[in-house]
Amino acid sequence: MLTVIAFIVALGLLIAIHEYGHYRVAVACGVKVLRFSVGFGKPILRWHRPGKPTEFVVCALPLGGYVRMLDEREAPVDPAERHLAFNTQPLRSRAAIVAAGPLANLLLAVAIYAGLNWAGVQEPQPVLSTPVAGSLAERAGLRAGDWVLRAGEADGGEGGESSADDVVSFEDLRWRITQAALDGRDLVLWVARQPDGAAQPRVLPLSALDVREADAALFRRIGLLSPYTAPRVGQVMDGGAAQAAGLQDGDLVRRVDGREVLDGQALRQRIRDAVGPQGQPVTQRWDVERAGQVLSIDVTPRPQQRDGRWIARVEAYVGDAPAMTTVHHGPLDGLWRGVVKTWEVSWLTLKMMGRMLIGEASLSNLSGPLTIADYAGKSASLGISAYLGFLALISVSLGVLNLLPLPVLDGGHLMYYLWESLTGRPVSEAWMERLQRGGVVVLMALMSVALFNDVARLAG
Template sequence: MTDLLAFLVTLAVLIPIHEYGHYRVAKACGVRVLRFSFGFGRVLWRRQASPDSTEFTISAIPLGGYVRLLGHGDSATLPPQLRAEAFDNHPLRHRVATIAAGPLANLLLAIVLFGCASWIGMDEPVAQLGTPAAGSVAERAGLRSGDKVLASSDDGMDWQAVQSMPELIGEAVEAIADGRKLYLQVDGSAVGNGHRIVVLDTDKLPSREIDASTSRQLGLSLYGEPIITRIIVGGAGDRAGLHADDRVLAVDGVSIADGAQLRERIRVAVDGAQGRAMHWRIERMGQTQDIDVQPGVVDEAGTKIGRLEILIGGTPQMVHVSRGLVDGLVRGAQRTWDTSWMTLKMFGRMIVGEASLKNLSGPLSIADYAGQSARLGIASFLSFLAFVSVSLGVFNLLPLPMLDGGHLMYYLFEGLTGRPLSDWWQQQLQRAGALILVLMMVLALSNDVVARLPGLH
């Protein structure tokens, strides 16, 4: 129920804002707006102040909306007294502004939403690192368990404070997407590593796609105590006799520093198709015990890994991250720009085959994310709304017929040649654009369904 309600709120906020952008600029330019609709299909509710005013409607299918403009594509059939208000008869600058206003409204909304989330603030885990995976970028850079990241930089000169682990991961994701290195100021004095600067070779990762494989190769993990917090009944850990609140001291004679190191030891405890038996030393209710543990084996992207079906890691140290009015808006504008650029690059990489089409998400995934963020608090939900608003704005600016970006391409052609694109070409492009959009929607929905079917992803 939370997922559905959060999803409906998402639609109720983002779709009207997009259409209001078109509506408000059209009215400012003197274009008559015939209808402002939330949703498609059969009209469920309507309101119109007078026969000459805009009709506001709510329709049956809430996955979108539209603004119907007088004379958009049919101005030649209008009576003479209405032609001055027809969209197609207005100057090119008015038409460009009206079409571009929808996506720009989404981007402006994202700035405000990101800013509001920054003002409210969220409790986030501090950027204290667990043991990096063997051979990862983080391990090669010299990062160790217990290191705290204080600041990051693109060039080692201009530094930005890192307040939390999500901020650090966000900086790393941007560095991977941009194909550049990431510089970090690190304080490891609490674990004897001292204060130093390390360089992550994120530019050398084989893929710029952000997935589980790339995250593992990056090797940044949150520090957590090597404590078992939950046992799945009937799983390999339960069968071995492990209990919740057990602290793992050593595995096969090797001291365990944190939860990340313990997870890695379990992961690699595989001999062929069988889990490899491990000898654990644990602390339970103040008493030290030795116990033999054999993980089960699962397939992860074609690789056999060990799994005990337990949750590991104590509660991390948290920090409340918030910003002032101006700083929050500046941060909101920066996050909107960064998210827009990354979204655009991801679309580009999917088109040329450098990124998987599985990155396309449909309504089921959006509903899941909406519910998850809502349960984390208002600031988290506002950030989610901002991300979706950016995605909606950038997507609508793509140069595809049927989208706002496609209409802007028509106007670019008109501006360069001095004549509008012919009706025949517009009709052919509209058909092609409709086909592309249908294929994208089917693919996004199939990704949603497959992601929820065990064994198919």
Template sequence: MNLLIEIAAFAFAIGVLVVVHEYGHYGVARLCGVKVLRFSIGFGKPIVQWVGKESGTEWTISALPLGGYVKMLDERDPGQRIAERDLPFAFNRQNVAKRIAIVAAGPIANFLLAIVLFAVVFATGVVEPTATLATPPAGSVAARAGFEGGETILAIGDEHGSVIEPVRSWSDLRWKLLDAAFDHRRILMRAREKDGVYDFPVDLSQVSERDVDEDFASMLGFDEGGALSVAAVEAGSAAQRAGLAAGDTLRGVDGRRIDGAQTFIDYVKSHAGRPITLQVERGASAAGPLLDLTITPQAQRDPQTGGEIGRIGAALATKVTTVEVRYGPVESVVRGVRRTWDIAVYSVRMFGRMLTGEASIKNLSGPVTIADYAGKSAQLGWAAFLSFLSLVSISLGVLNLLPIPVLDGGHLLYYLVEAATGKTVSERWQLLLQRAGLVCIVALSAIALFNDLARLIHF
């Protein structure tokens, strides 16, 4: 069933993104007076096709649905025989400004789609975890700022506190942290504790771009906090022998407060073969006394480091408080624009870091990973799926704007050179660059597919 959901969600996502991208090219080409011969969703043999009565464009849905194209009237295509009366409508006869507009319209359409989808999510509202922190690891950026765990972030501003922006949810906190980390800024975080509201100076000026990845917040010590509960206990495990049961809430370990899964897991790992005492809350009421359970984590070999770590045999779940995040129509659009811009800039920077070796090429994902996330987001609800669709749409727009021949960005590069010099790039150079660009695309696709397989079979 999950596989069917993944396939259906992936097909729908790719279909929407391709239609929007290619219709951007198509719509602007028509506005610029260019005749469009074919609008195809997919490649290969057409399955369904029809011809528009007014435009004369052939619309097709083809057998291989991974992409699409718009074929325009163009004298450079040796397969086209163009009548004299149709020459003014050929793409190559248009001025350079129109050609730039037509080529750029596809990626721009992807960005506009992302803005609209984000705006819909923001306007209709989505339930998200609050920005409550877990206990940060010693020595982390969060710990050096003075956070101890349990604080709820209310706002983030500049280091002087003169510009303060509210933080409404955990994802909102992550994006604001990402923005500050990329710019290596010192910021002020306003947080609510049990006894009041305080400001915490956070220094992100020394954060390396190598550290700014999908798990960057955790690396800085900002983990999602909440009550840690036991989801399941393995039969015959140390947890079961000690009396730990599913539904128990973990409040402390050896007298230390527990408010985050990673902190607790790290503590258990470091106590292989040594007894630890858990303070456990059992039952629906939190008013009763806590139970003390002594557990000796079983020692086992860590497959990553080869060292010895502790394990108690319990699956954990974090009970987080949530909040509904909703904005007005105008603010939703503004936030949609900002979120789209932030993700696009992050994507470009990440790709640049991969080229310079500052980030791993393992960050590249292919169709298998995209299908997996499409299925998972679809099962989480429409808001998660629309957010996923927005993210992939932005990625598609950014990818197509890269100055690689064969992609839209490569053609834009030719036309920008023509606009600056007044001369077109020679056909010989275009042919050489297209071959080089094709090699780049094949290499990137191969790496992405390899990463997909590596994630799938865990090697």
């Protein structure tokens, strides 16, 4: 139920903001707006503001919206109101009205990011867990417990600490790594064993990666999956392997089969690997600290098959919650960072779309309504800050998508106006009809791929 509610609230809000952008600029340009609708289908709410011509409507199906303006191309217009029709407005006014919807979504993202910066957000400290074996991070010399203090371009060599930017949280680090990986840039991380310790450079050779998908598999190849957590057992499930072995909530795991366990990530990996090539269970000897005593316990994780390979589980939460830090900024700095984050997400979205278009990135990066609904529910369950961050991300995506030069989108209409500004005449009705049909085909194809990806993710 939370997923459904969070999805409907997110979609309704983002669509309303988008259409409100069109509406406000249309009114400011002197255009008569007949209807402002959020959703399609049967109206469930409708009202008029006193003295205003616009009917406001909320419909049953919250998968879109529209602003209907007075327009001679859609219905006859009283000559006395012809100056209020959209099609009679100057080119600059028509372009501003069309562009206002996507820009409203981008401005919403700026406002959300700025608000989060001002209020402060709890995020994991930038302390690394054990890198994945054989990964870029392991080969770069990164270790569990390393604090990442700064990150910067690798172009200037390892002596460029002064040009690096401070890393304020693990989420900040993941974002910098994602950007660098998709750009094909190496990244220098300045790390120390303590937050006030002497920093040493470690180069992540991200330019060596063949990046086609920005997903969990990318970070597994890079080797940095999660922030540092203590290797502690928590929330033992009834009837699970952990309970059968006698493990208890709060047990701190010191060694597995005589090898020291440095953190929760290393322990999770040792558990996953406790399975034979044909799925046979493997028993491990765990040395755990409980109430000041060290106990040796035999644990047999239970094999499961996932994505064609065998892994093992103990049916318990593994790893403490990571240490958190409050990330917040002042009024001007917080606003500027909101603008910069919106720009970075927008540019990254455009780059990924461009790479998918030329075949350098997989179409599996496309997500549809099922994935969006899933993430809406998950972010809402994590709290208001996570949900607002999700709204900002989707608002940017909606704004960028609508600016694409597809005829059925706002960006397509802006292309028509660009043609009109260059030639002095509008696109002909015949060409407009052909382009609209072509745009619908392309958009339906993209939606089909996105929906297929959604189903594949949920099934897999």
